[in-house]
Amino acid sequence: MNRWGSKPSRRATIIAAGAVSALALTAVPITASAAPGGNACANRNNNTIAKIMECVTAEGVHEHLQAFQRIAEENGGNRASVTPGYDASVDYVVDVLEKAGWNVWEDTFDFEQQNLPLLEVDGTEYLSGYFLGSAVGQVTGHITPVDLSLAAPANSTSGCEPGDFVGFPAGDVALIQRGSCNFSIKVENAAIAGASAVIIFNQGDGGADRMDPFLGDLQPYQSPIPVVSASFQAGSLFASGTHTATIEHYAPEVHPQSNVIAELPGRNNDNVVMAGAHLDSVFEGPGINDNGSGSAALLEVAQNLSKLKPENTIRFAWWAAEEDGLVGSQSYVDRLPQAELDRIALYLNFDMVGSPNYIFMIYDGDESGFPAPVVVPPGSVEIEDLFERYFTSIGEPYDDAEFSGRSDYEAFIFAGIPSGGLFTGAEDVKTAEQAAIWGGTAGAWLDPCYHQACDTLNNVSMKALEVNSDAIAMSVLAYSYSTELINGVKGKSIPGGLNLLDPAGPQGTTPASGGLAHDHAPVG
Numbered sequence: 401m402n403r404w405g406s407k408p409s410r411r412a413t414i415i416a417a418g419a420v421s422a423l424a425l426t427a428v429p430i431t432a433s434a435a436p437g438g439n440a441c442a443n444r445n446n447n448t449i450a451k452i453m454e455c456v457t458a459e460g461v462h463e464h465l466q467a468f469q470r471i472a473e474e475n476g477g478n479r480a481s482v483t484p485g486y487d488a489s490v491d492y493v494v495d496v497l498e499k500a501g502w503n504v505w506e507d508t509f510d511f512e513q514q515n516l517p518l519l520e521v522d523g524t525e526y527l528s529g530y531f532l533g534s535a536v537g538q539v540t541g542h543i544t545p546v547d548l549s550l551a552a553p554a555n556s557t558s559g560c561e562p563g564d565f566v567g568f569p570a571g572d573v574a575l576i577q578r579g580s581c582n583f584s585i586k587v588e589n590a591a592i593a594g595a596s597a598v599i600i601f602n603q604g605d606g607g608a609d610r611m612d613p614f615l616g617d618l619q620p621y622q623s624p625i626p627v628v629s630a631s632f633q634a635g636s637l638f639a640s641g642t643h644t645a646t647i648e649h650y651a652p653e654v655h656p657q658s659n660v661i662a663e664l665p666g667r668n669n670d671n672v673v674m675a676g677a678h679l680d681s682v683f684e685g686p687g688i689n690d691n692g693s694g695s696a697a698l699l700e701v702a703q704n705l706s707k708l709k710p711e712n713t714i715r716f717a718w719w720a721a722e723e724d725g726l727v728g729s730q731s732y733v734d735r736l737p738q739a740e741l742d743r744i745a746l747y748l749n750f751d752m753v754g755s756p757n758y759i760f761m762i763y764d765g766d767e768s769g770f771p772a773p774v775v776v777p778p779g780s781v782e783i784e785d786l787f788e789r790y791f792t793s794i795g796e797p798y799d800d801a802e803f804s805g806r807s808d809y810e811a812f813i814f815a816g817i818p819s820g821g822l823f824t825g826a827e828d829v830k831t832a833e834q835a836a837i838w839g840g841t842a843g844a845w846l847d848p849c850y851h852q853a854c855d856t857l858n859n860v861s862m863k864a865l866e867v868n869s870d871a872i873a874m875s876v877l878a879y880s881y882s883t884e885l886i887n888g889v890k891g892k893s894i895p896g897g898l899n900l901l902d903p904a905g906p907q908g909t910t911p912a913s914g915g916l917a918h919d920h921a922p923v924g
Contacts, residue, residue, distance in 0.1 A: 442500075445707040448896040449874060455704040456873040458866035461754075462857075464696035465688050467492055469857050472686030477853065479681040479692075481721040482513050482655045489679050489695075490658055493718050496699050497662045500706040502716075507659040509731040511721050512652035517628045519599065520646040521638060529629035530649060531583065531600075532725070533618030537626055538648040539597040544572040545639045546590070554604040554632075555579065559586030562593070570594030573645045575638050578603040578610070584621035591625050597647045598627045601635020609827065617725070657720040659728045662702060666713040666880065671889045673879040674715045675748040675872065676729065676808055678722030685853040689860050690826070691722070693754035697869040701876060710880035711891040712745065719808050722751075726810055733811035741815050745883040746779060748875060749809040749821035753868035754860035755847040757840040758824035760867065761801035761910070762787045763809075765820055769800030769906060774810075776803055779818025779886040786878065787820065788903035790871050797837050799907045818886050822871060824864050826850045834909050874898075 436444075441455035468489060472478055475485035490506065497504045519528035521543070547564040549556040558564065558577035568574065574595040576586050583600060590598050603610045611632045618627065626649040630638070638645070660679065677694030681687020698716050705714065720728035733741070749763070764770055765780035780803070791798040801823045809819040825846025835842035849855040878898050882891030 441704055443707070445709065446704050447708055447877075448894065449877065449898060450896060452704060452873045452877050453870055456700055456869050458862045458869060460700040460703070461693070461696045461865045461869050462860075462862070464496070464699045465692050465857060465860065468692040468696065469686055469688060472681070478683050478685055479679070479687055480683040481511065481657055481680045481724055481727075483683075485686075486657075486680050486720070490660055490718075493660045493679065493695070493699065497660070497702060500703045502662040502664055502702060502706065504660065504662045507661050507732055508656050509659075509728070509735070511655050511657040511724070511727055511731075513655055513724070514652045515650050517626070517650060518646065518648040519628050519630060521634075521643050526630055526634045527613050529613040529615045531587075531616040531618050531623070531627040531629070533584070533620075533622050534627040534649045535623050535625050536649055536651045538646065539573065539626055540644065540646045541571055541573040541596045542569070543575050543599070543638050543641065543643045543645050544569055545575045545641055548575070548577050548635075548639055549579075550604070550636050550639060552605070556603055557581070559589055562589050565589055565593035568593040568595065571596050573597045573599060573647065575635060576600050577635065578614075579605070583616045583627075584618045587618055587623050587625075587627050588621060591623060595625060597625050597645070598623075599630050599635070599638065599645065599647070600627065601630040601638070602632040604632035604636070615725075657728065659720050659732055660718040662716045664705065664708060664710060664714040666710040668711055668889070668891065669713050670743050671712045671883060671887075671891075672715050672744045673710075673712050673746060673876060673883065674717065674744050675750065675876055676717035676719055677750045678720075678728070678808055679718040680720055680723050681855070682723050682851045684851055685849070685855045688855050688857055689754050689756070689847055690752050690850060690855060693752060693860060693865060694750035697750060697753055697865065697872050700869055701873045704873070705877065705880075708877075708880065712880050712883060712889075714876060714880050715744075722808055726808055729808035730811040733815055741817065744812070744817050745887050745889060746783060746818040746820070746879060747809055747812040748783070748872070749807055749819065750868070750872055751807040751821070751823060752826060752847065753822050753824055753872075754865040755824035755826070756859055756861045757830050757844050757846045757848060758861050758864040759830070759834050759838045759846060759909070760791060760796055760798045760864070761823045761825065762791070762798055762906075763819070763821045763823070764800035764803045767803065769908070769910060770802040772803040774803065774805045774813055777813050777816050777818045780813070780820055782885045783818060783820030783875075785903065786875060786900075787822065787871060788906075789900035790874055792904040793899070793901045794867070794870075796867055797904070797907050799910050801910070822868050824861075824868070828911070831909060837907055837909065
């Protein structure tokens with residue numbers, strides 16, 4: 401596991417205004433007063449922490465969430481990629497930003513939409529999921545199970561070894577259970593054994609994510625045979641070895657999709673402070689927490705920073721097709737030449753920041769809670785440290801979220817760009833210990849409506865929106881003045897300083913597996 405240095409000393413770093421240009425950190429708690437009346441926030445330069453904290457409010461965020469809810473209701477109940485609801489969401493974001501005076505453009509790319517495959521067994525259709533890297537085509541064949549483990553706790557190594565396929569009848573459809581090794585290994589072993597297609601059914605050893613049909617990724621392996629998923633229940637039914645399946649994995653359809661990008665030019669246009677949130681919902685619902693919350697918070701911050709004259713350029717992004725595999729952000733980074741990537745000082749990601757049964761979490765850049773499954777770019781630790789100081793200064797306990805790359809910061813960290821972010825939880829169950837710290841309901845999901853139709857306006861916490869929208873505003877404003885602690889580029893001191901306490905430290909309540917990371921890239 402690769403760690404890039406250690407966290408700075410816990411003593412406060414005191415940097416005077418004037419000649420020295422790093423972030424000014426002093427041991428004085430943040431306080432915020434009531435927002436000024438009328439249009440004062442929209443018309444003034446909110447160039448200090450005190451001013452921006454006055455103006456960014458949960459009520460302002462909620463107004464944008466109401467707009468996203470209306471858009472979903474008028475467009476089939478969702479704002480998913482390649483739907484009128486997503487297009488209307490783009491139009492709304494562009495309109496808000498243009499009225500606020502930002503430089504705005506739509507970053508359009510070709511999105512390959514993968515439709516759900518056909519899985520028909522003995523004439524009955526079953527819900528299935530696609531695999532990126534699967535062959536396209538239709539196959540009919542007898543189902544042969546491969547080394548299954550159906551009894552609890554269902555610890556399966558099905559298909560992980562070539563020996564699992566000894567005696568496998570060539571031309572049959574291999575029924576393989578999820579677990580223990582990468583999907584690509586299972587499929588390659590099946591193809592070598594002569595399987596005509598593969599059904600990988602869920603493992604059956606946990607929550608919905610280990611029971612239901614799922615989306616998978618075989619890449620960079622390209623399977624020579626079709627591969628589809630099934631639920632644990634369906635796979636258990638097929639396991640008798642007496643069934644015949646018809647499988648069809650379809651070719652993707654190409655549709656243009658747009659990210660929304662907005663900039664506030666700085667004096668140093670070669671040092672860009674970037675923040676983003678995905679704009680799309682899942683098809684099942686309007687996506688008000690996931691991820692209307694992050695999108696709306698960025699809009700609220702953008703409106704209240706519109707009169708700022710930043711030292712560094714601020715760039716915000718609203719990403720397309722995150723729910724389809726982080727497609728919009730990956731496409732954006734892939735299309736940037738190296739010189740443009742080098743201009744990005746850091747990237748901040750805000751995905752699900754208003755969960756109704758929340759806990760406050762910060763991406764674990766220093767790996768104090770979890771070893772990261774990715775290389776953590778230098779500078780990411782300092783981003784985590786800033787958020788930790790903020791939560792400590794307002795008296796809110798916080799915890800680690802695995803620095804996993806399982807949201808739109810993945811492409812940025814793979815490009816070596818320092819990254820960080822905030823998260824309030826998805827389908828993980830709140831423990832009694834967490835309920836004692838943050839309140840809420842023990843035994844319930846942190847977001848009880850995660851990826852469901854009930855992810856509506858009733859599915860957000862106003863307190864979580866207030867705390868996290870202020871944290872977003874604080875971080876963007878601070879880095880708009882200087883990123884010296886992140887990438888060594890000197891800027892200038894923020895007026896009035898950035899008054900934060902030493903971090904109190906995470907609560908240590910998140911599971912050792914790091915399972916609280918928002919996951920849109922299932923690969924094994």
